[in-house]
Amino acid sequence: MKKTLAIMALLALGSGPVLAQKKPAAKMAATAGIPAASLLKGKSIYTQYCLTCHQADGGGVDGLNPPLTKTDYVLGDKTRLINVLVNGLQGVDINDEPYNNVMPSQDFLTDQQMADVLTYVRNNFGNKASAVTAAEVKAVRTANKK
Template sequence: MRKSLVLLALLALAGSPALAQKKPAPKAPARKAVAASSAAVLKGKSIYTQNCLTCHQADGLGVDGLNPPLAKTDYVLGDKTRLIGVLLNGLKGVDINGEEYHGVMPAQTYLNDQQMADVLTYIRNGFGNKASAVTVAEVKAVRTGAKK
């Protein structure tokens, strides 16, 4: 009987607010990075194979001194606006991760916004890279800004 009373007393205490575990304050909702969909990555890989592979190679490592690598570089993993701008405006003579590249990349404006988003999403998630997807809206915003 005494054991039952002790057990009941413990159960009553466990339910008391004084012993209840405090819940952490709710966090502000984090801005989620857009995850790369497998469909976008597959489409992007096809676009890469048709338009980028010759210069940047199948492994994304480019050609020393000529065409920059796409694997694990700040240019690819960093600012998406800058990366989109490379497709829209081309690029010539650039220093990437401390190495100079002298090749000329022409603007790829023949690609539509969806194709650009897909190929950049593929590049940002291929070759050992892990980064958020590039959206059509982001490409549109940079393209619109580039026309002004």
């Protein structure tokens, strides 16, 4: 009888508020003055359109899809990076490494979506860089039309 009561007590403890507690939802903290909402939107876009080729950790695939971690393309000139999304990319070495897969244009994304995903990439995977704005994306698109 004592064993039964002990087992029931343990079960009661396990079925109470302890099990009802939920792990807090992951929140993305604002980085260097970049709004958390922009980073969250960027992460969502990355997950939908970029993750398959560039991987969850931004490490890319050797010889096919370049990494997004600490590369000149990601951390360098924003205009060049925006042009990759607007125009796509093919046959370019990234940090002296050849990558043979074609990066298709992502020009179906809005200016704000491009800004959010590029800001996300520039501030994740060990990267720390300034945000990309929708105005910067719009300026690159306009310059490309000329």
